[in-house]
Amino acid sequence: MPRLLPALLDTPDRPALRFGDRALTHGGLAAVAAPLAARIGGASRVAVWATPTPETVVGVVAALLAGVAAVPLNPRSGESELAHIVRDSAPEAVLAAADAELPPALARLPRVDVDADAAVPAAVPSLPPEPDPATPAFVVYTSGTTGPPKGAVLPRRAVSATLDALQDAWRWTAADTLVHGLPLFHVHGLILGVVGPLRRGGAVRHLGRFSTEGVTRELASGATMLFGVPTMYHRIAEALPDDPALAQALAGARLLVSGSAALPVHDHERIASATGQRIVERYGMTETLMNTSVRVDGAARPGTVGVPLPGVELRLTEDDGVTEVPPGDPEAVGEIQVRGANLFLHYLNRPDATEAAFAPGGWFRTGDMAVRDADGQVRIIGRRATDLIKSGGYKIGAGEIENALLEHPGVREAAVTGAPDDDLGERVVAWIVPADAARRPTPRELADHVAARLSPHKRPRTVHYLESLPRNDMGKILKRALGDV
Incomplete structure (x- = not known):
């Protein structure tokens, strides 16, 4: 064997x-x-x-x-x-x-x-x-x-x-x-x-604790790949303008991979501009390991997590968890379901949770909402529970609004959630860490910025300003904690 x-x-x-x-x-x-x-x-x-x-x-x-x-x-x-x-x-x-x-x-x-x-x-x-x-x-x-x-x-x-x-x-x-x-x-x-x-049969060099200095040192001394999460790549993007050694080290890498959360398009663009390198994103979960990835031999597609990996079946389903979203419509939102040899066996001691996690046919319900571009690239819009906002009859993904907000020069960090609204069902709420707390962009300015880049129904109708966003050990924003901030 x-x-x-x-x-x-x-x-x-x-x-x-x-x-x-x-x-x-x-x-x-x-x-x-x-x-x-x-x-x-x-x-x-x-x-x-x-x-x-x-x-x-x-x-x-x-x-x-x-x-x-x-x-x-x-x-x-x-x-x-x-x-x-x-x-x-x-x-x-x-x-x-x-x-x-x-x-x-x-x-x-x-x-x-x-x-x-x-x-x-x-x-x-x-x-x-x-x-x-x-x-x-x-x-x-x-x-x-x-x-x-x-x-x-x-x-x-x-x-x-x-x-x-x-x-x-x-x-x-x-x-x-x-x-x-x-x-x-x-x-x-x-x-x-x-x-x-x-x-x-290769090697791993662990930094102990992430630092741009450590990344520079290791990539400049023979390492070929870097794994990181969006928080790390954001720090890299922030450091690049004043750190030519970091830019040179990254430019010489064979592969830069980001995962565990979506990497904002703005950071993709800043790193590509400074190094000539694109960041490869992939998508996985604890229960499924890896499901999709941008391929190194494919076109650069910031904002997508690529195509299903070999051996992984992937489909998008309607709210009933069974009806498939018609393929080929890049505006059709559905829940990602997957099956293949990459799946977990079960939740330990939780047969009830295991049964609830699967749809008929052995499909694992990820809880992640996505669209598929015409060429099959998967674009995740967020978690069903926290990132899908149903407003005025539209299904709106928090991720694309966050990307748009991050393109505003007055925004350092951004998170988007939904809140109950008597008229719309839910309204878009933005949580902003300003680039300069003394000169923070106004709610109207941010709403107009999003409306111009996306569409008016996706504009934030409420804006909260924070000193920082709550995050876990992996740098993921803890959206469920935002209401307590």
Whole structure:
């Protein structure tokens, strides 16, 4: 059976990962992970204290070798959320760096210290047999915006299917070295950003903490790819005018990828203008891993998340969740539904939620609303619950209004929501962080700006001004918190 991580044995001398001045080859990673895999073998699940360190990678690789599902834990989670995840997932141990301080919520779990600097034997170790592709590889907890976080059980086949589909879309090879500074407790930072390079036989350099200086250093010293989220690329766009070394480093990269939320078109344009590089966007979820991507061999399409990846079926449906939106109409809004080998197995301990998540025929209901351009490119307009505004008989996507607002020179950040309206059903509400608090654009000015770029019915009718927008660890705007700001 083909291995999930073949390079551990096939190319043991190639660099695999680097965190600062700590590095391991593929063979070295196998050597330190194999004894740990033997120690945890036979367990159903183990928690991994997912700090941005080599120990997290060693712990995850050990779990993958042993065929044990890894439950990555966010070190910044609150005590009640951690307690819920531990109760729900019932891990048989927690893997952590020896010097990591664990919170009380983990006190009852047996602790297994991980040593990424252990002496590496000269010979490549023997590894356990490859588990069945249906074996759970990860239990990753959702953000819990509509209740306690749910554990999405991801099989090994979903991991390999997604990473191999991205190999095709991005021409991802063993020659690539990836740079990122993302957290390691979710699918973007951990599965794409760590397991992805390891499966390809390439390398990952983790910055520990994102900085434009770190991006410059790594891309200028042989790295070929950068993964980031819109907040990171916004900081890059802001820094570029005064940082020629950053512009040169980005210009030399093979691939720049943004995900986890939509990248504003304004930031696309600023980075392209300064570097000649386009940002490739992709679309995925915890439950589905990756669904679509802009292809490196396709045309640049800022504002879209590309086309379905190989092996992924995608359709848009009406509000009933069953009737398909007719293809070819770029104005027809529908909910994205997907099916394929990339899907999760189920929500742990939640058969009710699992059943509700699927439409007849095995289609997963993403809750994301989108349109498809005439050439099949998917353009997401937002979440059904927070980003679809039904106003005056129109279905309006918050994302396009946010992009329009960000084109105004007086706007630094923008979010758009809907609010109940006796006449319209819902009205468009804008939440603005001004570029200059002393000279903020007026509501009328912003409304006229949006109306001129989009259409009058999409203009904001209420404007709130903030010092900053509430965001999570990934930089996503927490729209449900805006009403409390």
